[in-house]
Amino acid sequence: MRHTHPDRDLITPPDPVSAAPSRGTDKPAAGTGVVWSELLRKQLVPLAMVVGMGWFFWDHAAALDLGAIRASAADIAPVNWALAVLFAAVSFWAVGRYDAVLHAQLDTGISRTAARRSGIAAIGLSQFLGFGALTGSLIRWRLLPELSLWQSLRLSGAVALSFLAGWAMVAALAVLVLQPDLPWMKTLATLAIVLAAGMAAISVYPPAPLVRLPWPSLRTMATVVGLAGIDTVFAGATFFVLLPPEVAVSVAQAISAYLFALGAGLVGSTPGGVGPFEATLAHLLPAVPLEVLLGSVLAFRAVYYLLPAALSAVIVALGPRRCNLATEPRLSRTSHSPFLPPELERQVFFAPRAEANLLRTRDFSVLRDDTNAAIALAAPIGQSLVMLSDPLPRSGCPEAARDVLTRTARDRFRMPAIYKCGRRMAACARRAGWAVIPTAEEAWITPGSFTLDGANRRQLRRVLRKVQEAEIATCEGGRVLPLDDMDRVAQDWKDARGGERGFSMGTYDRDYVSCQRVFLAYRRDRLVAFVTFHETRAEMTLDLMRQTADAPDGTIQQLILDAIDAAKAYGCPRVSLAAVPWSGTDTNPLLGRLRTKMLAKSGAAGLRRFKSAFGPEWEVLYLAAPSRLALSVAAMDILRRITAPPRKPATNPMKASRFATHPVWHAFKRKRPG
8 A cells, every 4th residue: 555645645647638748740730731842842953953964964865876775784684683683682671771770769669660661662662753852751651650741751851861871981981992083082081981980979978968869879870881881782783783794894893883873863862863873973984885884774773763663662552551650679758747657657656666756757768578568667878778777567577677678779779788776687687698787885774663773873863953953844745845945945956066967866846746755844934955755665765855055964864864754654664765876896997987987976975974874774786788898888878867967858759659640541451350
């Protein structure tokens, strides 16, 4: 049974209208006309490029021998056609994964299979039809009805930008390796690599204003570059095998020429790159007769453009699947409000550790398994996906939780880590070959047996006498909290200390503290301090401690003592004073430097003295990751996130709706099961 206060047995839920989270689909619904006009306006430049290229090359085209072009294409051997189809298939295997990477990065909630299917269809058809921003967005909108047109437009833009970034890196490496006699290309290649290195550095150690932005991880960046390499190299190989065997062109020459011709086509923005693509190839491969080259290009376009477009058209005609939402292990965000859905409220209340209530903050999401069961709290930060503490279910299996975490981290291109877990979870990780180190020590008290007697609580008794002399009145906050006064105290505390920390440390918010046990201290009817506690069935855990400059020494200690007495009265078996950083010695020098920095930033020595005054028991908590490198990276990510400023409330504008946002036509009616 919940440890209830007579005035505060229930939390009044927020108004269902005012507190309802806004969907990512709300915005485009009001401005669909603006989206259409923006899409159409973006096609004017490509259309003008087509007309301009046609006018510029008209005289050259008139002088070409069309019969020689057709004959060159017809002379291609069947084995070369088969190799071209095989290489094109490998290239499109990579193409479909661009969308899967971007869906994971943007946290849309769309499954990997649906993302790959829609990505292949969108790119395969849009590169043939041209006007990629328009056609790609419309195809994704059709195949993923859970996304609005506005979201499909943003997704298409993100895919295009990611491909451009990947292509730029592949082209830059090709320039530096092949060393073409074009100095300006070497300069551009060097700039591209320097820019990529800068983005990688920001991803590893972002400046404070960028810490909480959804910056892509190094794995995400490397995956995009790798996919771009597979895509473009095999597309170039497709072009190479369609060249006549007698031409003096090596594989490296053909692929590098294709890379730069592809870039010219992208810059020109014409449908399929028609015009700039051929002109660049002709310039870079002067040893190949123009009619022969155009014959190979014609065959290449048949294999790499026409065939994928036909298959993509079939996918588009068939329409979307019944449901495109992910069912594999994933992160599930709660709404902005700290008031959780009833199912999660119940699970948090029965969790083994009261810090499960940190789900009410904006830093954590619910880690769910294949059956949609809530497994733990987790947050993607930097290069890591960090699970907080132990599994949510009291009888939860550590092996299953670790497996779900590992799979979800892999799908999000991050390294898994577990922060502040207990001995059971740490032992499970160690058996699996993970690196495990102590990271914190949690102070806890048994309220039923706690007294102020004993030499180890002498300092506590001394500061409590100061509170009595200052005539401080304390009480537990009821259903209606003095939020205006608490705002003032919290702001004074922030001003005095330069701000709040975050992640595993709660930050002050009116709704957030309304979900906690609150204890208040007054001096002459003026609020001077308060503390808040997370609460579950088995534990109360200290969270916020806020006081003004005129609060006498010992005020916070008196409030914690009141909380211990209240827990004893409610029948709560354990009160946690929260954790302090572990103060031992690390054998890993990098971890040692990170821990020293953490101890300096957190004021760990003073915090340990403060909690030791209560004479608590101490429990060691651990940090676990698959390797020493992952452990060091996770420690750095956690340190950066804790010291970063709290995040402002914001919905994810790319989150897919649970239901279709628009009607969808199917070429064939599907029979309902049963």
